[in-house]
Amino acid sequence: MQDKYQLLRQHFEEIVTLTDEEWNFIAPHFEHKKLKKHQFLIQTGQPVDCEFWIINGLIKSYAVDEKGSEHILQFAMEDYWVSDYYAFQHQIPATIFVDCIEDSEFFCLSLESRETICQKIPAMANFFRIKSNYGFIGLQQRILSLLTQTAEERYDALLFKLPKLVQRVPKKLIAAYLGVSRETLSRFKG
Structure with missing residues (x-):
């Protein structure tokens, strides 16, 4: 288990520097969990208690429309952070689903713990600010690609x-992520 926490520390230290004292304060705020393939981290309508840092495995976040069609927002794998951030930040029921495509292992961080860590350790506030910026950039690129590129592009x-x-991702999920049918995806050369 200690090795898993060491991975988390290394993840933080790719961006910020932490002393051993700071790390000893941070580590207990994270809860280690494992889920099996098809288990949910988050379900629509349920409380969103945590954001998740993926140690290993593969996760998808998605919405389901009135017709039952899945619209995938994100795939998340090792070293990614994932949650329903709107619900997490505002402490309201989830608006999306987040579940495991593979058996997955991750650390959970509550909003209260994140706020405590950021108040006590300015380097961690900087870490989360930078990570949030990366997330906004990724989201902006995804939206622009949906508006300006063909599904094949x-x-x-x-x-x-x-x-x-x-x-690692089944073709039907790649098709849902791209917004095309499985048949259309099979025609792409890629």
Whole structure:
């Protein structure tokens, strides 16, 4: 288990420097969890108690429309953070689903713990600010790609940017992420 916490510390220290004393304050705020394939981290209408840092595994966040169609917002794998951030930040019921595509292991951080860590350790406030900026950039790029690229161009970009992800995700989920049918996806050269 100590090795898992060491991975988390290394993740933080890719961006900020922490003393041992700071780390000893931070570590107990994180709860280690494991879930099996198809188990939910978050379900629509339920409280969103945590944000999650993925140690290993693969997660998807998505919404379901009135017709029952899945609209995938994000795939998250090792070293990614995931949650229903709107519900998490405002402490309201979830507006999306987040579940495991693979058996997954992660650390959970409550909003209260995150706020406490950021107040006590300015470097961590900086870490979360930078990570949030990366998230906004990723979201902006995703929206722009949906507005300006064809589905095939988005697929090619996904293959280029995250080739290992595409190998791990079932084709029907890639199609849902791109907003096309499974049949359309099969026609792409990629």
